[in-house]
Amino acid sequence: MVEVKDIIKEENLVYTKSKILTDKVFHYCPGCSHGVVHKLIAEVIEEMDIQDKTIAISPVGCSVLAYNYLAVDWQEAAHGRAPALATAVSRLMPDKYVFAYQGDGDLASIGTAEIIHACNRGENIVIIFINNGIYGMTGGQMAPTTLEGMPTSTSPYGRDVKLAGHPLKITDLIAQLPGTEYVTRQAVHTPAAVRKCKKAILKAFQNVGKKNGTQFIEVVSTCNSGWKLSPVKANEWMVENMFPVYPLGDLKG
Amino acid sequence: MAEYRLMKGNEVIAEAAIRCGCDGYFGYPITPQSEIMETLMLRKPWEETGMVVLQAESEIAAINMVYGGASCGKKVMTSSSSPGISLKQEGITYIAGAELPCLIVNVVRGGPGLGTIQPAQSDYFQAVKGGGHGDYHLIVLAPASVQEMNDFVALGFELAFKYRNPAMILSDGVIGQMMEKVKLSEYKPRWTDEEIQKISGSWATTGKTPDRDYHVITSLDLDSAKQEIFNHKLIEKYKTMAEKEVRYETISCDDADYILVAYGSSSRICQKAVDLCREKGIKVGLLRPITLFPYPTKIIQEMAKRVKGFLSVEMSAGQMVEDVRLAVNGKVPVEHYGRLGGMIPTPNDVVKALEEKLINVK
Numbered sequence A: 001m002v003e004v005k006d007i008i009k010e011e012n013l014v015y016t017k018s019k020i021l022t023d024k025v026f027h028y029c030p031g032c033s034h035g036v037v038h039k040l041i042a043e044v045i046e047e048m049d050i051q052d053k054t055i056a057i058s059p060v061g062c063s064v065l066a067y068n069y070l071a072v073d074w075q076e077a078a079h080g081r082a083p084a085l086a087t088a089v090s091r092l093m094p095d096k097y098v099f100a101y102q103g104d105g106d107l108a109s110i111g112t113a114e115i116i117h118a119c120n121r122g123e124n125i126v127i128i129f130i131n132n133g134i135y136g137m138t139g140g141q142m143a144p145t146t147l148e149g150m151p152t153s154t155s156p157y158g159r160d161v162k163l164a165g166h167p168l169k170i171t172d173l174i175a176q177l178p179g180t181e182y183v184t185r186q187a188v189h190t191p192a193a194v195r196k197c198k199k200a201i202l203k204a205f206q207n208v209g210k211k212n213g214t215q216f217i218e219v220v221s222t223c224n225s226g227w228k229l230s231p232v233k234a235n236e237w238m239v240e241n242m243f244p245v246y247p248l249g250d251l252k253g
Numbered sequence B: 001m002a003e004y005r006l007m008k009g010n011e012v013i014a015e016a017a018i019r020c021g022c023d024g025y026f027g028y029p030i031t032p033q034s035e036i037m038e039t040l041m042l043r044k045p046w047e048e049t050g051m052v053v054l055q056a057e058s059e060i061a062a063i064n065m066v067y068g069g070a071s072c073g074k075k076v077m078t079s080s081s082s083p084g085i086s087l088k089q090e091g092i093t094y095i096a097g098a099e100l101p102c103l104i105v106n107v108v109r110g111g112p113g114l115g116t117i118q119p120a121q122s123d124y125f126q127a128v129k130g131g132g133h134g135d136y137h138l139i140v141l142a143p144a145s146v147q148e149m150n151d152f153v154a155l156g157f158e159l160a161f162k163y164r165n166p167a168m169i170l171s172d173g174v175i176g177q178m179m180e181k182v183k184l185s186e187y188k189p190r191w192t193d194e195e196i197q198k199i200s201g202s203w204a205t206t207g208k209t210p211d212r213d214y215h216v217i218t219s220l221d222l223d224s225a226k227q228e229i230f231n232h233k234l235i236e237k238y239k240t241m242a243e244k245e246v247r248y249e250t251i252s253c254d255d256a257d258y259i260l261v262a263y264g265s266s267s268r269i270c271q272k273a274v275d276l277c278r279e280k281g282i283k284v285g286l287l288r289p290i291t292l293f294p295y296p297t298k299i300i301q302e303m304a305k306r307v308k309g310f311l312s313v314e315m316s317a318g319q320m321v322e323d324v325r326l327a328v329n330g331k332v333p334v335e336h337y338g339r340l341g342g343m344i345p346t347p348n349d350v351v352k353a354l355e356e357k358l359i360n361v362k
Helices: A034-048 A062-068 A082-092 A104-110 A112-120 A170-176 A191-210 A231-245 B009-019 B035-043 B059-071 B082-097 B124-128 B146-163 B173-177 B193-200 B224-244 B264-279 B297-304 B320-328 B347-359
Strands: A054-058 A073-076 A097-103 A126-131 A180-187 A214-220 A249-252 B003-008 B024-027 B052-055 B076-080 B102-108 B139-141 B166-172 B179-184 B248-251 B258-261 B284-289 B291-293 B309-313 B334-337
Touching: A034 A062, A034 A097, A034 A126, A034 A191, A054 A062, A054 A082, A062 A073, A062 A097, A073 B059, A082 A097, A082 A112, A082 B024, A082 B052, A082 B059, A097 A104, A097 A191, A104 A112, A104 A126, A112 A126, A112 A170, A112 A214, A112 B059, A126 A170, A126 A191, A170 A180, A170 A214, A170 A249, A180 A191, A191 A214, A214 A231, B003 B009, B009 B035, B009 B102, B009 B146, B009 B173, B009 B179, B024 B035, B024 B059, B035 B052, B059 B076, B059 B082, B059 B102, B076 B082, B082 B102, B082 B124, B082 B166, B102 B146, B102 B173, B124 B166, B124 B291, B139 B146, B146 B166, B146 B173, B146 B179, B146 B224, B166 B173, B166 B264, B173 B264, B248 B264, B258 B264, B258 B320, B258 B347, B264 B284, B264 B309, B264 B347, B284 B297, B297 B309, B297 B320, B309 B320, B309 B347, B320 B334, B334 B347
Parallel strands: A054 A073, A054 A097, A097 A126, A126 A214, A180 A214, B024 B052, B024 B076, B076 B102, B102 B166, B139 B166, B258 B284, B258 B309, B309 B334
Antiparallel strands: A180 A249, B003 B179, B139 B291, B248 B284
């Protein structure tokens, strides 16, 4: 009879939580993409062995408390301003790996000026952009990225583009800027997508060391609470509705 | 060998920043203070001391760059004028809430709104009472000469780091634009990484090393009980400042019957007004607050026991006068005299106001 303790051995280990992830329980809703993306960033930092060289900037939004989960030095920015903080950190400490983690309300609405200009200056930073088409933390209001016709608490009859404008494909704008080196759009809804997304994050962090410009990764994400769908249904809805507007793949680099 | 030069107040801010070992300046152009960034760009301190100078896309971005830099334990600053300082208030309250040291220079112009580009002192409330949301204060220094524009850059950083609190130089268009002889400071090198570790290593985000826990710079606490404890900590810090950091200058106050209270360029005008009064046989003195926060309340309380009245002279509709009244607490009359909208009072205007509002009152 094989005992459990006989199985728990170094040679049998197939998966372990990254040392960069803390033991704090995520406050994210079950099914939310944030947790997966956090894990991928943690793994990249661990694999590159850059914990002591990483400075992270968290936004205002659901990931405002991201600093509870990754054991690196963090600065918690005002809403939309993370790229400005990241700019200064990178300029003042050029040997550091600086990344800003932002949602779509933070990056594509209130922080439009900061993201465009940081990318245009080609700041030597990584931007992780979580796009779930909604304001999650404040309770599901319309975001700049909300799809046409999509109901939210501030567009209860669906987004009317005549009233509220069109979904903002800010990553397409970012890719036009000469200051950006690598611009990609990823997702984390399947194991294959997760692996691809991790590769993209790794590439972005590796590029930072080379100092050739800004690295920008959009992760098209689910907000099953805000969308009022189960985790499985939310993934299906994302593939069906979000991907046609925000198609996955590299836009640059 | 001391170095003397004839310089504009704004130019001196830039020169003093380089010489005091400032690590970074982040700004956005606005009249009447654009010479600060222009001087820095001409001087190219990144070649000399390694200081970073960056023109941001907005005042909002500039103050948030200061937030990022200050979080790393670096000596960082920004400058602007009134409308731009309003835009910076969000960043300033985050910096105060995260207890970070930095220097903000406000070369005040008339308002409200776009107002005028001429000098004013109408941002007193904004500077000393908080400015942004939440309970906080800045350390506020009020230079009255180009020399003090030089001296207060290093002093502002010193106090900011001593208390982990943002400091502001509250200047105005007169002091920023006028040229005077100035004795420049000696060069001090920028802090090394080791020095930053020694000074701010317990909190700065310099990269998590195995010997310490990771650092988080934030002004957020979702637990109200903890937030209240933090608010009390700030109050205690401000009390300590009030005990230890009050700075002021008195001129001819010992035998004075009346006290003019004025800071910055108004205090220069009032110096002449004191002379004119003395020639007329009126015993007038000048109290010049140098720190506007913490405010020289105690000396005003002392003076209120022996003088007949105070006249607060400001280029505003009457802002600092409220702090004078709070200190005097009804013991003697306190009046306000000011010009507005970029107009500057003359010494004779001040003498006339003193006579009308305090001396010849039936």
